[in-house]
Amino acid sequence: MKRIISLFACFAILIGATSPVRAERIKDLGTFQGLRSNQLTGYGIVVGLPGTGDDSLEYATVAMKGVANRFGLTLPPGVNPATKNAAAVLVTAELPAMAKPGQRIDVTVSAIGKAKSLRGGTLVMMPLMGADGQIYAMAQGNLAVGGLGVEGRDGSTTTVNIPSVGRIAGGATVERLVATGFEQSPYLTFNLAQADITTALRVADQINELSGQDLAVATDAVSIRIQAPADPTQRVLLMGAIENMDVNPGEAPARVIVNARTGTVVINGAVKISPAAVSHGSLTVRVTESPEIVQPAPFSRGQTAVEQRSDIAIEQEPASAFITQGASLSEIVESINAIGASPSDLAAILDALKQAGALKAELIIQ
Incomplete structure (x- = not known):
C-alpha cells in the first residue's frame, strides 16, 4: 500500500503531461461517498424588534415563556409576555462535510408568524438539529436583514425585498461531528453527479493508468470503487490526488x-x-x-x-x-x-x- 501512495505522489507531474484536450477534473464530475453536507433546522425566538414582532401570537408567547423558564424565571399563571418586540422564527443551516466541533457556520432566520420585519432583532440561543433528531449546532446572534418595510398612518405600505428573513454570518457553532463511516471502509467510492457509463469507465481507467495498478473499478453508471489504505493520512493523500486528475468525460446524449x-x-x-x-x-x-x-x-x-x-x-x-x-x-x-x-x-x-x-x-x- 505504501507503493500505491508513492505512485500517487507523482500524479501532479503525470497529469500535467497527459491531460487530454477536453479533460475535466474528476472533482468537478462528482464527490466521494460520505463527504456531503447535512441540513439543520431549529425553532427559536428573535427579540429586540422595534414593534414589528408577532404581537401576542400564541406560539410566540409559548416560546417566550420557554426562554424565561430557561433562566429560572417563572411567570405567574395567566400572565403572557408581550411579544410585539419578539417573533417566532425557523432557523436553517447547512453543516458542511467534515465540520468539526467549534467551527462556525452561517444560519438563515425566517419568521413563521405575523412578524412584519426582523430588522434589528437578536436570535436567542437555540439548538439546531439534524434529520436524526440530534443536536449538531447552537445558534445565536444579531440578524442582518436585507429587506425593508415602511408603513404610513393612512395604512399605505412599501416593502423592499423580504424584511421577514435575515442571516447571521457565523451565527452557529458546531457541537457534534457527523459520523461518515468512510474512514473504516477498505474502499473509497466516488459517485458521479450525472450517471454515465462511459464517464465512469474512463475515470476508473485513468486512476488505474496513473497509479500503475488496478485500484479502481466502475461498479455501475455512477459509482467507482477504489482500494484505499487504512491510514487516514494516506487516504486523504490518495483522495486529493484522484480529485485533481483530468479525465475526458463521455459525450452527453443528444x-x-x-x-x-x-x-x-x-x-x-x-x-x-x-x-x-x-x-x-x-x-x-x-x-x-x-x-x-x-x-x-x-x-x-x-x-x-x-x-x-x-x-x-x-x-x-x-x-x-x-x-x-x-x-x-x-x-x-x-x-x-x-x-x-x-x-x-x-x-x-x-x-x-x-x-x-x-x-x-x-x-x-x-
Missing part, C-alpha cells in the same frame, strides 16, 4: 429541451438530423369588431340599440422551405433563423422532425 412557457429552446452539440425537407409558413387570423349604434325612426316606438359588425381577415405568408442533409447543430440554427422562425415555430419544427424520424435526439418539452 437532447433538445423546449420550454413551452418561455419559448426557450436549447439544443446540445450532439444533435444530428437525417435528410429531410421542412416547409414553414405563418397563418394569421385577424378579427376586427366595429359596433354601430342604430337609432329608431322618428316618432317610432323603437329603442336605440348596438349592432355588432365583425370583419374577419385571413393572411398567410408564403411558406419557406429548407432541406437538411445530416445537418449539425450550427447548420440547424442557421437554416431555421434564415426563414425567420420564432422560438415557438422552432419548437414546432423540431417536434415535427422528431415524429418524422429525422431528429436523432431526445426531445424534452417542459
